[in-house]
Structure formats: C-alpha cells, structure tokens
Amino acid sequence: MATGFLTDTTVCIGCKACEVACKQWNQIPADGYELTGDSYDNTKQLSGTTWRHVAFIENPKKQRKLTGDVDLLALAEDVHQTLPGGAELDGLGRWTFMSDVCKHCVEAACQQACPTGAIIRNEFDNVYIQPDVCNGCGYCVPACPYGVITQVPEDGRVFKCTLCYDRQRDGLEPACAKACPTNSIMFGDVEELKQVAAERVATLHAKGYENAYIYGTPEIGGTGGINGDHSKFILMDEPETYNLPAHPFLPQAKVKGGFVASAVAATVLGAVVALAFRD
Amino acid sequence: MADVTQETRQQQNGKIETSHHPETDSQRKDKYYYGIPPIKRAHWTWQIPIYFWIGGISAGVQLFTTLANVLGHKDEALTRIGRYTALVTMILSPILLIWDLGRPERFYNMMRIWKLRSPMSNQSWALVVYGNLAGLIAARQAAEDGLLGRGLLPRLVARLVPARFLSVLALPVALFVGSNTGTLLSATSVPIWARNWMLMGPTFLASGVSTALSYLSLVLHLGHWGEKKTHHVLRRAERATLLIEAGLIAASLVRMSRWSKPLFSREIAPLFVGGTLLGGIAAPLALLSGKETRGKSMFTSTLVLLGGLALRFAMVQAGRKSADDPEAYFTFARGENAPQPEDKI
Numbered sequence: 001m002a003t004g005f006l007t008d009t010t011v012c013i014g015c016k017a018c019e020v021a022c023k024q025w026n027q028i029p030a031d032g033y034e035l036t037g038d039s040y041d042n043t044k045q046l047s048g049t050t051w052r053h054v055a056f057i058e059n060p061k062k063q064r065k066l067t068g069d070v071d072l073l074a075l076a077e078d079v080h081q082t083l084p085g086g087a088e089l090d091g092l093g094r095w096t097f098m099s100d101v102c103k104h105c106v107e108a109a110c111q112q113a114c115p116t117g118a119i120i121r122n123e124f125d126n127v128y129i130q131p132d133v134c135n136g137c138g139y140c141v142p143a144c145p146y147g148v149i150t151q152v153p154e155d156g157r158v159f160k161c162t163l164c165y166d167r168q169r170d171g172l173e174p175a176c177a178k179a180c181p182t183n184s185i186m187f188g189d190v191e192e193l194k195q196v197a198a199e200r201v202a203t204l205h206a207k208g209y210e211n212a213y214i215y216g217t218p219e220i221g222g223t224g225g226i227n228g229d230h231s232k233f234i235l236m237d238e239p240e241t242y243n244l245p246a247h248p249f250l251p252q253a254k255v256k257g258g259f260v261a262s263a264v265a266a267t268v269l270g271a272v273v274a275l276a277f278r279d
Numbered sequence: 280m281a282d283v284t285q286e287t288r289q290q291q292n293g294k295i296e297t298s299h300h301p302e303t304d305s306q307r308k309d310k311y312y313y314g315i316p317p318i319k320r321a322h323w324t325w326q327i328p329i330y331f332w333i334g335g336i337s338a339g340v341q342l343f344t345t346l347a348n349v350l351g352h353k354d355e356a357l358t359r360i361g362r363y364t365a366l367v368t369m370i371l372s373p374i375l376l377i378w379d380l381g382r383p384e385r386f387y388n389m390m391r392i393w394k395l396r397s398p399m400s401n402q403s404w405a406l407v408v409y410g411n412l413a414g415l416i417a418a419r420q421a422a423e424d425g426l427l428g429r430g431l432l433p434r435l436v437a438r439l440v441p442a443r444f445l446s447v448l449a450l451p452v453a454l455f456v457g458s459n460t461g462t463l464l465s466a467t468s469v470p471i472w473a474r475n476w477m478l479m480g481p482t483f484l485a486s487g488v489s490t491a492l493s494y495l496s497l498v499l500h501l502g503h504w505g506e507k508k509t510h511h512v513l514r515r516a517e518r519a520t521l522l523i524e525a526g527l528i529a530a531s532l533v534r535m536s537r538w539s540k541p542l543f544s545r546e547i548a549p550l551f552v553g554g555t556l557l558g559g560i561a562a563p564l565a566l567l568s569g570k571e572t573r574g575k576s577m578f579t580s581t582l583v584l585l586g587g588l589a590l591r592f593a594m595v596q597a598g599r600k601s602a603d604d605p606e607a608y609f610t611f612a613r614g615e616n617a618p619q620p621e622d623k624i
C-alpha cells in the first residue's frame with residue numbers, strides 16, 4: 001500500500017503545530033531566530049532542517065459593510081453568504097496558509113539522481129533517504145523540482161521529510177498529521193486520499209469556491225513525467241502564490257537524449273580532428 | 280453627527296487595503312512567495328568547475344593521441360605526453376570530486392550501485408574505467424621510458440600491456456566523461472541547464488577538445504618537442520574545433536533563450552563574454568589565422584585554456600543564479616517551456 005499526505009489548505013489555520021511536531025519528533029536542529037517581515041512566516045522555506053513549512057499569504061480585504069446582525073461565527077467557518085445590508089463574509093478569503101512538505105513524487109527526481117542509491121522507495125512507497133548511505137554529493141538538491149531536499153552544511157548529508165518512516169512502522173501516523181488540530185493534514189492510503197480530495201473539492205465548488213483544486217496530480221503539479229505526487233494539496237490560488245511550480249518536470253527524462261546528442265557530437269569532433277591529419 | 284462618523288468608519292473598513300498577496304500588494308517588489316527561490320541550487324564549490332575543465336582536457340587529449348596513433352602518425356613526444364596527461368588528470372579528478380563531497384570518507388558509496396538514469400552514477404563509473412585504463416597505459420609508457428627501473432615487472436609491463444589497444448578502448452569512455460559533465464548539469468531542475476539538455480553535453484565536449492588541443496600544443500612548445508606535422512595538425516584541428524564550439528555555444532544561447540540571462544549578468548558576463556567568447560574563442564581564432572610563431576602559438580593556447588576554464592565557471596555560476604530566480608523557474612515550469620518526456624527536442 002502506498003501512503004501519503006493530503007494537505008487541505010482551506011482548513012489550515014497557520015498554527016505551525018506541524019512544523020513543531022516534525023522538529024520534535026525527528027529531533028531536527030533549530031534554524032535560529034530570523035525575522036523576515038514576510039507576513040507571519042519566519043521559517044521561509046523547506047530545508048534539510050525544516051521538513052514542514054507553513055506559508056502565510058495575506059489576502060486583500062474584501063469590500064464589505066458590517067451592518068445589521070453580523071454572524072461572527074460565520075467568519076470562522078467556511079461560509080460564503082450574503083448578509084443583511086449587503087454585508088459579505090468570506091470565511092476563507094482573508095488568509096492563505098499552506099503547510100508544505102516533500103511531495104513524495106511517484107517518479108522522484110531526487111531518487112533518480114542519487115548515484116549512491118541512498119534514496120530509495122520504502123515499503124510504504126515513500127521516498128526515503130538512507131542516512132547511512134548518503135555521501136553528500138548534493139546532486140539530488142538541484143534535481144528536486146520542488147526545492148525540497150537540501151544539504152545540511154554542518155552535517156554534509158542531505159535531509160528531508162521521511163514521512164515518519166519510524167512512526168509508520170509502528171502503525172502510527174506521521175507526527176505532523178497527528179498534531180494538526182484542524183485535520184488540514186491528512187495521512188493515509190494514497191488512493192483513499194485521492195477520493196477524499198475529490199469530494200472536498202466538489203464540496204468547496206458547491207459552496208461557491210470555484211478556484212479550489214487538487215495540486216499533485218499528473219495534470220497539475222505532478223506533471224512532466226513525475227506522474228503525480230503522493231503528498232497532494234488542496235489549493236485555492238495559483239500554485240506560484242504558494243511557491244509551487246505549475247508544471248514541473250522530471251529532469252532525468254532527457255538523460256538518454258543528451259547521451260545520444262553527445263555521441264553524435266563526439267563522432268563529428270572525431271571526424272574533424274581526423275581530417276586535420278590529412279596531408 | 281454620530282451617524283456620519285459611523286458611516287465613514289464603515290466605508291473605511293471596506294477600503295483599507297492590507298495585503299501580502301503577490302498580485303494585489305502594490306508595495307511588494309518581490310514576486311511570487313516573497314521572492315524565495317522555489318528550487319534549491321547545488322552547493323558545489325570551485326572543485327567542480329575545475330574538474331569539468333580537467334575532465335574535458337583529458338577527453339580531448341585521449342581523442343587526439345588515439346587518432347594520431349590509429350592514423351599512423353608517429354610522434355613519440357605526443358604519445359608520451361598524452362599518456363601521462365591521462366594519468367595525471369585521472370588522479371586529480373577523483374581528488375577534486377571527493378573533496379567536494381559533504382562526507383568525503385564515504386566516496387566509495389558511489390560504487391554501491393550503477394544507475395543508468397543518474398548521470399552522476401554513470402560519471403563515477405566512467406571515471407573508474409577510464410582511470411584504470413589510463414593507469415595501465417601510463418604504466419607501460421613509464422616502463423618503456425625506464426621510469427620504473429629495470430626489474431622483471433617493468434619489463435613484463437612494457438611487453439604485455441597492449442597500450443595501443445587499450446587507448447582505443449579508453450577513447451569512448453573518455454569522450455563520455457568529457458560530454459557527460461554537461462549532461463550532468465542538464466539533468467536538473469535548474470532552468471538554464473535543463474532547457475539546453477540537448478546541447479550541454481556537446482558544448483562541453485567541444486570545449487574539452489579545443490582546450491585539449493591547446494594544452495598539447497602548449498606543452499609540446501614548452502619542451503621544444505613534437506614533430507613539425509604534429510604542430511601543423513594541432514593548429515588545423517584547433518581552428519575547426521573552435522568554430523564548432525562557437526557554433527554550439529551560439530545554438531545553446533538560442534535554445535536557452537530568456538533563461539540564458541544569468542550568463543550576461545554583471546557578475547558572470549566578464550567570465551562568459553570576456554573570458555570565453557572573446558578571450559577564449561574570438562581572439563584565438565584571429566591569432567590562429569596569421570603567421571605561426573612559437574610565442575604566438577603558446578599565447579593562443581593559453582587563451583583557449585583559460586577560455587575553457589571560464590566557460591565551466593560561468594555555466595556553474597549561471598546555474599546558481601538561475602536556480603535562485605523564482606521568475607526563471609516559474610516561467611520555465613509553466614506550459615511547454617520545460618522539457619517534456621515526449622518531446623524530441
């Protein structure tokens with residue numbers, strides 16, 4: 001059975017419990033204090049020492065008039081309704097949060113790049129780095145189409161989300177999914193999650209959030225030979241807004257082509273040099 | 280009165296624009312997610328471009344000396360230099376590569392496995408094969424030159440190691456090493472490299488051959504070695520390969536199109552335009568067409584060698600800039616710009 005994540009960003013509240021749970025469980029070193037000024041995001045990005053990262057995007061305030069009986073509860077729920085006096089409330093509109101993580105690609109660029117075979121697919125079909133094999137060549141780093149896998153300079157090796165391999169082996173769900181208070185992070189069988197995602201997107205569409213869609217399918221986000229991602233997301237804005245590529249590609253798809261082109265070039269160069277020997 | 284204040288407050292409430300959204304926040308200059316790069320650049324330091332340069336020279340030297348041998352052109356000095364050079368480059372290359380690892384003591388893990396899909400794996404194995412062949416061939420040369428003493432072993436080596444046959448065997452592996460340095464870069468998510476997947480290998484190989492020919496010419500001149508014909512052939516071949524290299528770089532730039540921008544940035548343009556295009560290709564081509572003198576020839580060779588080195592550094596640094604630029608990656612990973620598995624070109 002392939003396991004994976006479904007991160008439903010529409011119910012994320014930006015609490016960063018996942019970031020903390022991941023650091024705690026996996027005993028990842030701290031990144032220090034940095035104030036970025038980028039909304040509430042001082043983590044910035046995924047790295048070798050950050051395997052979950054919550055993105056914060058503040059949306060512009062909608063034109064709204066608050067008169068009459070305002071149902072404040074509606075603000076907190078996913079309600080999209082017209083209120084008395086023409087007031088509009090949009091429960092999902094004010095903030096965009098996303099808890100980012102390794103995509104656990106079906107065809108993983110990092111795994112194909114790795115010359116030592118340190119990166120494997122484990123029995124849960126997750127992309128896993130064997131820390132005792134990696135020699136820190138760093139080739140997987142620019143290969144990853146999502147900028148996930150990163151070298152830790154102090155250690156020399158690369159690290160990323162293991163999908164809590166150890167917890168899964170003990171029958172537990174990954175630390176981030178366990179800690180998530182709104183169930184924005186769901187963990188489970190990839191096929192089941194696919195269905196959950198489709199139903200949730202249909203519900204959102206029915207409620208008037210027509211821009212909701214699934215990221216990480218072979219149509220969007222898991223494109224170009226990647227064949228989809230085992231960790232998918234439900235998004236409400238352009239992928240780039242969350243720092244995700246819309247149509248990434250598998251870089252190794254062209255290795256054979258590059259080899260053939262080089263062989264042709266080698267032949268031509270050989271012929272040209274050989275011709276220079278003529279009297 | 281009170282009503283008016285309430286009215287304005289209500290209106291303002293709707294009008295205050297606070298936003299950190301990339302499309303609606305007029306204050307934000309950084310595009311996309313706060314301008315944070317969506318992909319990570321490679322950590323590779325100076326060892327890697329130098330290795331690319333040395334590997335290219337090794338491939339070109341192997342090509343020239345093997346062809347000379349096969350075509351029956353006799354020049355002992357050339358053969359000797361070719362064989363020793365192959366050995367020295369194959370000693371330096373692994374040192375540079377292992378040096379750059381995050382965990383150098385684990386370099387041998389490269390030999391755990393062979394993955395055709397990983398250019399880095401192919402490169403490691405090619406270096407093992409080529410390095411060993413180069414070692415055997417150089418051992419025979421050393422035995423012939425009397426560098427190994429007069430014992431039984433050197434005599435056996437001189438007699439039994441089929442150096443000519445081995446160099447023919449080593450040639451394709453060497454050429455693979457030379458071109459694969461480019462292919463290795465292209466098999467990543469970095470726009471400027473990935474976009475040019477087809478010509479990265481050929482361009483690096485052409486530059487490898489041109490630098491190798493210059494290297495041979497320079498060393499032969501330095502030692503006052505080499506037949507007259509060798510020098511003549513080197514010069515002719517050099518002119519042709521420099522033209523091919525120029526053509527490949529031009530085609531690469533066309534293919535890279537808007538993603539080639541880092542090569543012309545303030546930091547990299549002096550290296551790429553000044554070092555490679557003008558200093559390493561245009562100037563040598565001009566110098567090669569005039570009358571031939573020893574000093575001029577040595578100067579030309581030096582220019583080509585430095586131009587090749589500049590090309591490696593420029594390409595690696597441009598890759599960093601390209602990976603750090605969200606605009607470059609996102610425009611690349613939108614629509615048909617990125618290489619798709621089914622594309623032919």
Ligand code: SF4
Binds near residue numbers: 103105145
């Ligand atoms: S997202 Fe990157 S690190 Fe994760 S499996 Fe895919 S290629 Fe590997």
Ligand code: SF4
Binds near residue numbers: 113114115129140
């Ligand atoms: S850094 Fe480690 S995991 Fe990444 S490609 Fe190299 S050996 Fe494999």
